[in-house]
Amino acid sequence: MSTALVTGGGTGIGRACSLTLHRSGRAVAISYRRSSDEAEATVAEIEAEGGRALAVRADVTDDAAVRAMVDEVRERLGPVEVLVNNAGATVPLPLDDLEGATDEVWQQLLAINLMAPWYCARAAADDLRAADDGVVINIGSIAGQTGNGSSLPYAVSKSALQGLTRSLARALAPVRVNEVAPGLVLTRWWAGNEERGRELAASALLDRETTPEDVARAVLGLVESRAITGQTITVDGGQTL
Numbered sequence: 001m002s003t004a005l006v007t008g009g010g011t012g013i014g015r016a017c018s019l020t021l022h023r024s025g026r027a028v029a030i031s032y033r034r035s036s037d038e039a040e041a042t043v044a045e046i047e048a049e050g051g052r053a054l055a056v057r058a059d060v061t062d063d064a065a066v067r068a069m070v071d072e073v074r075e076r077l078g079p080v081e082v083l084v085n086n087a088g089a090t091v092p093l094p095l096d097d098l099e100g101a102t103d104e105v106w107q108q109l110l111a112i113n114l115m116a117p118w119y120c121a122r123a124a125a126d127d128l129r130a131a132d133d134g135v136v137i138n139i140g141s142i143a144g145q146t147g148n149g150s151s152l153p154y155a156v157s158k159s160a161l162q163g164l165t166r167s168l169a170r171a172l173a174p175v176r177v178n179e180v181a182p183g184l185v186l187t188r189w190w191a192g193n194e195e196r197g198r199e200l201a202a203s204a205l206l207d208r209e210t211t212p213e214d215v216a217r218a219v220l221g222l223v224e225s226r227a228i229t230g231q232t233i234t235v236d237g238g239q240t241l
């Protein structure tokens with residue numbers, strides 16, 4: 001049984017990825033920083049279905065913590081053959097609020113949305129290279145393509161993640177590195193703004209909400225598509241077409 005590591009794998013899109021990867025026959029390590037209850041609940045759900053799973057705590061913006069996390073996963077579940085860099089964050093700011101985009105906000109968002117995927121890929125690189133078909137999936141955002149989104153530093157951090165996807169695909173080959181870029185997905189990110197989220201979702205071409213499971217299906221598709229690397233798949237119901 002191969003092992004997948006999903007950062008932030010106990011909540012929202014990450015949880016859907018954890019369950020989908022488990023149902024495709026993989027053991028799943030679920031990382032969390034604060035959401036221990038959600039991570040443990042996802043582990044319990046996988047185990048109840050007869051799978052193998054592990055919750056592991058790490059702040060993925062901390063390189064040493066990431067290396068320790070990958071070591072623990074290798075020891076307890078096996079080497080990481082699939083890495084899903086899902087953990088991410090934003091600081092909501094109007095795009096034209098230039099003074100609001102302080103150095104602190106920039107550093108915070110580049111740390112979680114760009115450096116964390118880099119740390120995780122580097123820490124797992126030996127495992128991924130040793131696998132028959134090692135693969136990294138980065139969860140980006142349409143904000144990285146359109147420049148629009150919850151804040152300017154968020155959009156730029158997700159653009160940079162696209163760049164990391166391309167460069168890592170070269171640096172790690174034959175390990176494959178791809179990106180899934182969701183549009184609006186009604187996770188806890190939209191808590192308190194569900195009405196606005198539903199309005200926006202309804203304006204997408206397909207006139208339906210994109211769900212965490214929709215994103216997870218695209219992740220699994222890329223994990224299992226042996227000829228695809230360095231690519232971004234947009235999962236947004238046609239929001240940006």
Ligand SMILES: NC(=O)c1ccc[n+]([C@@H]2O[C@H](COP(=O)([O-])OP(=O)(O)OC[C@H]3O[C@@H](n4cnc5c(N)ncnc54)[C@H](OP(=O)(O)O)[C@@H]3O)[C@@H](O)[C@H]2O)c1
Binds near residue numbers: 034060187188189
């Ligand atoms: N929802 C959307 O509309 C949307 C659209 C486009 C892209 N995305 C992307 O989808 C991904 C998942 O977001 P979501 O909507 O599913 O929201 P979410 O449930 O809030 O997921 C974010 C996850 O990231 C983890 N995380 C944040 N900072 C961390 C850190 N420093 N170390 C470790 N883990 C950390 C959180 O874990 P803890 O709670 O334990 O801190 C949480 O599990 C993100 O990369 C986001 O940018 C979301």
